Structures are given as structure tokens and as C-alpha cells.
Amino acid sequence: MSPTMTFRIAFKALGRNKMRTGLTMLGMIIGVAAVITLVAMGNGAQTVIEDQIKGAGTNMITVNAGNFTSGGVRMGVGASSSLTPEDADAIRSQVPGVQFVAPGANLRSQVVAGNQNWYTRVQGTDVDLPLIRSWATRHGSFFDTRDVASAAKVAVLGTTVNTQLFGEGVDSVGHVIRIRSQPFRVVGVMVSKGQGMGEDMDDQILVPYTTVQKKLLGITFIHNITVSASSASQTGSTADAIAILLRARHKIVPGQDDDFMIRTLEEMADIRTQAMGTMTTLLAGIAGVSLIVGGIGIMNIMLVSVTERTREIGLRMAIGAKARDVLLQFLVEAVALSLIGGVIGIALGFFIAQGMERWMSWPAKIPPNAVAIAFGFAAAVGVFFGFYPARKAARLDPIEALRYE
Amino acid sequence: MPPVIDISHLVKTFVVGEVEVRALRGVSLAVSPGEFIAITGPSGSGKSTLMHILGCLDRPTSGTYLLDGRDVSRMNKDELADIRNQKIGFVFQGFNLLARTTALDNVELPLLYRSGRLRTHERQMRALEALKTVGLSDRADHKPNQLSGGQQQRVAIARALITSPSLLLADEPTGNLDTRTSVEIMGIFQRLNRERGLTVLVITHEHDIAEYATRVISCRDGLIVADRPVAHRRDADEDLRKLPLEETVA
Numbered sequence: 001m002s003p004t005m006t007f008r009i010a011f012k013a014l015g016r017n018k019m020r021t022g023l024t025m026l027g028m029i030i031g032v033a034a035v036i037t038l039v040a041m042g043n044g045a046q047t048v049i050e051d052q053i054k055g056a057g058t059n060m061i062t063v064n065a066g067n068f069t070s071g072g073v074r075m076g077v078g079a080s081s082s083l084t085p086e087d088a089d090a091i092r093s094q095v096p097g098v099q100f101v102a103p104g105a106n107l108r109s110q111v112v113a114g115n116q117n118w119y120t121r122v123q124g125t126d127v128d129l130p131l132i133r134s135w136a137t138r139h140g141s142f143f144d145t146r147d148v149a150s151a152a153k154v155a156v157l158g159t160t161v162n163t164q165l166f167g168e169g170v171d172s173v174g175h176v177i178r179i180r181s182q183p184f185r186v187v188g189v190m191v192s193k194g195q196g197m198g199e200d201m202d203d204q205i206l207v208p209y210t211t212v213q214k215k216l217l218g219i220t221f222i223h224n225i226t227v228s229a230s231s232a233s234q235t236g237s238t239a240d241a242i243a244i245l246l247r248a249r250h251k252i253v254p255g256q257d258d259d260f261m262i263r264t265l266e267e268m269a270d271i272r273t274q275a276m277g278t279m280t281t282l283l284a285g286i287a288g289v290s291l292i293v294g295g296i297g298i299m300n301i302m303l304v305s306v307t308e309r310t311r312e313i314g315l316r317m318a319i320g321a322k323a324r325d326v327l328l329q330f331l332v333e334a335v336a337l338s339l340i341g342g343v344i345g346i347a348l349g350f351f352i353a354q355g356m357e358r359w360m361s362w363p364a365k366i367p368p369n370a371v372a373i374a375f376g377f378a379a380a381v382g383v384f385f386g387f388y389p390a391r392k393a394a395r396l397d398p399i400e401a402l403r404y405e
Numbered sequence: 406m407p408p409v410i411d412i413s414h415l416v417k418t419f420v421v422g423e424v425e426v427r428a429l430r431g432v433s434l435a436v437s438p439g440e441f442i443a444i445t446g447p448s449g450s451g452k453s454t455l456m457h458i459l460g461c462l463d464r465p466t467s468g469t470y471l472l473d474g475r476d477v478s479r480m481n482k483d484e485l486a487d488i489r490n491q492k493i494g495f496v497f498q499g500f501n502l503l504a505r506t507t508a509l510d511n512v513e514l515p516l517l518y519r520s521g522r523l524r525t526h527e528r529q530m531r532a533l534e535a536l537k538t539v540g541l542s543d544r545a546d547h548k549p550n551q552l553s554g555g556q557q558q559r560v561a562i563a564r565a566l567i568t569s570p571s572l573l574l575a576d577e578p579t580g581n582l583d584t585r586t587s588v589e590i591m592g593i594f595q596r597l598n599r600e601r602g603l604t605v606l607v608i609t610h611e612h613d614i615a616e617y618a619t620r621v622i623s624c625r626d627g628l629i630v631a632d633r634p635v636a637h638r639r640d641a642d643e644d645l646r647k648l649p650l651e652e653t654v655a
Contacts, residue, residue: 005517016505315501318462319564320490320518322483398462402497 001325010332013305021337024301027294028341028381029348032374034287036349039370041356042280044363050273059099059232060132060265061239063091063225063246080259081221082250085209088126088225095245097229097238100128104224105212111205113165113177120161121204122179124212125226132228133193133201140173140188143208147187151210155184158202159192179205180216235264288377294341295381302334302389313393314401327394334386335379342378346371407474409571409604410436410459415468417454428454430627431468438571439602441594443615443635446624453576455624456608460493460574461485473571490518494565498577500557502549502564509545512536512563519568535563539593555586562593573597575607579614585648591617592641617641 014021065083088103105124110117129135130142143154155177157165166172176183184207193201213219229238239262246252246260306313313326353364417429428451436442446452457463458470461477464485470478477488489495502511513532516523523531536542539559549557558578565573575594579587595617597603607618615621616639623631 001517009517012506311499311501312503315497315503316514316518317486318460318489318495318501319515320486320568322486322518324483325518399457402501 001321001328006325006328006332007336009329010336013309013329013333014336020301024297024337025341025344027297028291028338028378029294029345031287031291031294032342032345032378033348033352034290035284035374035377036346036366036370037352037356037364038283038287039280040349040353040364040366041362042276042283043367043370044357044365046273046276046280047365048363049276050269059229059235061227061229061235061242062263062265063087063227063242064261064263065221065223066259066261081219082259083222083225084220085222087246087249088222090245090249091225091227091242095238095241097231097234097241098227099230100132100228102126102128102132102226103209103222104129104226105209105217105219105222106224107212107217109179109216111161111165111177111179113172113175116165118161118164120158120164122212122216123204123206124209124216124222125206126209128228129206129226130190132226135193135201136191137188138191139171140186142188142206148208148210151208151214153182153184153211153215154187154207155179156188156190156206157186158190158200158204158206160200160202161205162189177205179207182215232266235266239264291377291381295338295385298334298337298382299385299389301337302330302386303392305333306330306389306393309393310396310401310404313396314398314404317396317398318402323394326396327390330390330393331383331386334390335382338378338382338386339375342375345378346374349374406438408435408471409438409440409473410434410606411469411471411474412459413469415455415458415465415470417451417458417463418466428627429458429465432627432629434622434629434632436604436606438604439598440620441598441605441618442607443618443621444606444608444624445610445612445615445621447610449626450624451627452608452624454627456574456576456606459572459606460495461488486518487520490515491568492571494562494568494570494573496558496561496565496573496575496578498580500549500554500561500581502557502560504550505548507546507548508536508541508552508560508563509533511549511560512567514564515568531567532563535567536560538566538597539563553586554582555589558582558586558590559593562590566597571604573603573605575605577608577610579609579611585645587614588641588644588648592645595641613639 063083066080085103088101091098092101102125107122108119109122110119111122126148127142127145130137137156138159142156143152147154157172162170162172165177166175172186172189175186177186178184190202190206209222213222227238227242229235243258243262247258250259252258316326350366353366356362357364413433415429415432416427419426419428432455444452444455454463458465461472465478468478469476472488472492477485480488503514509529509532512535513528516528516531533542533545536545539562541556541559541563544552544556552560573594579590582590591614594605594607598605607614609615616635616637618635619638620632620634622629
């Protein structure tokens, strides 16, 4: 039998019982739409996270004292006292491709302003930090190199801290706050930056790192160094060069654990997007289960159909249909059910994703290959679940089939 | 002329559970082209089994069957399907038309399983011609539920004729029909046999139906027990004239 005839017969058979055909398709429609919608949502969220991290600057490199990635007894990040301001100077002067360097020392502390107080992170850093983070001040200005050299008690507030201590949008420049009972003069308030690198960038106070060392903690080492490479593409090689330099300076022999840890923002972005990707796959997998349920629905209805049409099958065989013809006829019917359901499901998924974007402002993005995969999956479901009923039909004995009541 | 059907020592054994049932115990028969044969016998006589083998729906356990000179007794299922399509036209007791499908589409169905493809137009022309032969060309677009039993059986006959078979096999073709319609159907068979020289084989358990044939074969216990020409052959057209009209079911 010609393929066109096979298709025509299959569609005729499907058209004979529209209610049943529609309900059977509904299983596929829901399954495919669920897969498309969830993939679109996961994918959209992933893109947003990626953009956020990229926006923070992919050329950023952080060096943390201590190490939690290698074996043996470990001390954890910040527990090592071997990272020094001289390391930062060496990075600045000896590593090619380095643009800005900011040594950092930090603590968490209660801060007081007038009758308000707030528990926050006090981040000791250098004048390069706003450049690395491309971060501007909203009021006043960032502290300068003289403040760093003299370990001046000056502070730049994140917006959250400013709001907690002085009220929302208040220009607090010139006021005095107390950190560990020591007065600090507010010289600037940063613009809001939001979440970045897993911490709230707005919930911190920035002071010269020298001040943290000398006035607040009484240490000579530093906790971290923030570096920016001159271009995003050089980030990897710059990070490697920093590692080599620090190993030499800290006299770490091969085989020995590093006493610092270097991470690039790109790495972190990768980890984040990877986690999101896993989530998306998981969700799509769960939605995929409904596709299988839809397939079982198709199989069920095809089995009923074969039984109902036993006499028809017998007649077709009597007038010359071969087993192959009968097999194809029912297989095409099953695949048509799943494919039409699949196409409608893709369209429905598209609409739902669009709706999510419009009314729930969830960024939905349907990857083109998801459509292809959903379509292919629907076809595969049709073939897989249609094959058994079709084979059952093809294996009927024409004499028995003609006698069937 | 070589016989259309030439079977010798046909044996068919079924295994039902642990018991062997011998449905045919060595049947030999030759049918020449243009014969009109009725096969009769009580249920269990083996006439259905014989019919299934003659119709190439089943294969004999032993013995040979030459159809139009070709040995079909050892063919595989696909080859048998082709033989059924090309050589045999089936008419069933229950009509077996496809529901919700027009008479025309029902009639052209066998052509769809032809290996050599025909154009849609040519298929429809042939289907229409076959419908004309049974006097139903004005019902081509009717569906089975819009046709009477007799009309449905005529559509089925048209479907059997469309492939120009060597042999028309009818299994209790009048079993579901009233007397007048039965005579009409037998009249169509007689006309096809007379005008086209079509070989017709009718299975029936009704003696008066068998008398429309030229030769009656009686089966019993898997054997042919009688094979005789019909002494006083009935003529369907003549019988129709005698039948009162009010028995007609439209």
C-alpha cells in the first residue's frame, strides 16, 4: 500500500471517533506542553543569572587566604595568615595582564549611628575596588589613597546599611558611625548593587584595608585580594600567573597544598549556570514522565481500537492486506496521535511560556532544540507505544478475525 | 481448459489442546472455469475449512492445491495475501463493509493493496463500474448504514469483483437476508456466472439456495460425500417474478 493511502486511512480512522482521539491526544499535549514550559522557564532563569554574573565583570579574580579544596587537615578560607599586602603589590607589579588590585581584610561587627545599630560586614579594601566592580558612589566619594596610607577612620556605606542606620535615601556623608567603639566618618554611600558573588553587596561597609588591619583587628596579613584582568579573555591565564607567583612567594613546593585559593567570576558563573542547568534537566525529566503517561494512553486506546476493529483487520487481510500493511496502518495511527498531540503541545507550551513572561514576569526562553527534542520525543513515544498494538493487529489470523463478534 | 481449482488429497488437522481434530481427511476436487458450485453440509462437516483453504486464508496440512495452475499450498503468508488480492473475490455472510465509509471507497479497497499502483481516478472509475454491475451506481456515496442488507451485500459483491478474480467465494452470502433479497443476490451470481463466465463457489446450508448452482458438493465428516450436477436448476430471475413484491425490504 502506498504511504499516502496509509496516512489517509489512519486519519480517517482517527476522525471516526473524535472525542476519543482528542482525549488521547490530550495526554501528549499536556506532556509536551509541560516539557516545553519547564525548559523555557529554567532556560530563562539560567540566562538571567548568567547575565547578572557577567554584569558583575567576568574579568574579576579573587584570591582568598587559606584553602578548602585540597586534602589533609584544612583550615578553611581566611584562616591562613600568609597572604600579605606585599603579595598584592607583587601581583600588581609582576603579573602581566593585571589591571586593578585591591587587598582586602574584613570582619563582621555591630555598627552604631546615633540611636540606630546594625550588624554587618566591614570590608577593608583598597581604592581599586570600585573600579573592579564598576561601582559608583551615590553620595560623597570613595576614600582615596591617602586614607589608605594613613589608615584613616573613614567609611563608605552600602545602601542597605545606610537605610538601616540613617533611613532610606538619606545622604549620610559627614555623619559619624561607630565600629567596635571607634568613630568612623562617613565619606560616601554606594549605589545599590544587589546580590553578587553570593552575598548582598549593599549590606556592607567599605573602609581602607589598612584601617581594618591596624585599628580594628590588629593584624599584618590580609584575608583576600580582588584582582581584575585587563580583558575577560585573559582572566584564566592571569589567574594561573597569580597562582605561580604566590606559590613562589609563599615557598610552596610541588605536591604541597596551596595556602590560598584563586577563583574567577567566570568559574562561579559556570557553577551557577551548571546548577541551574541541572535543575532544568530535572524539571524537564519530571515533565517527561507525563509524556510517558501520554504514551501509555495512546497504547491503551490503540489496543482497544485493534480489538474493536478485529473484523475490519480480518477483512483487509482477506482482500490482500499483508501483515506489514496492517502493522503500518496502526503504527501510523499511533504516531499521528502522538505527533499531532506533540505539535499542539509545543504551541501550547509556547503560549504558556509567553504568558509566564508577560503576567508573572518570569523570563521564559524556549531553546530551539527543545522544540526539536519534544517533537522527536513525541514521535518516539508514538512508535514505542504504538508498536505493540500494531503488531498485535498484524499477527491476527484472518479467519479468527473475520469470525470475531 | 485447465481447472481453476485442482485439489488432491487435501488434509487439514487442527490441534485443539491435546486432541487432534481432522477437519479435512483427504479431499480431492477439480473445478473448471465457468462452473457455479454450491458446497453444502452440516456444521462440522469441514466445509468452512475447505472454503478457507480454497480462499487461501489457510494452508492444508498435506495435499496439494493448484489455483489457476499455481501451487498455492506451500506459499508463505505474504504470497497468499497477494494471491487473495489478485485471484479471489470474497463475499461474506456479514457483508464486512467498513463502517462510515462510502460504497465507492469500500469497493475500491482491494485495489489499495495492489503492488502495482493505480491512480486515484482509475481506481474510482473501476469501483464505479463494479457498482454498476451490481446495479448500485446511484448509491456510490452512501455509507453502509444508509443501505439495506441486500444493497450492502451487493456492495460487497462489487468489492469482490473489482480485482477481476478467477474465483468468487461466497460464504453463506444469503444467511443474513430475507427470501426475496436472497434470490436477488443469487440472481447477481447467476448473471455474473452466465455473462462473464465467472467461476462462483457458494457455501450454504440451504438446499433451495444450492439449487441456483450447476453443481452441488456435499461434505460430511471432512470428506466429500456427494458431488452431482443440479438436476432442476433454479433461475433467480424467474423466481423473483413469482415472489410477492411486499416481501421486499427497502
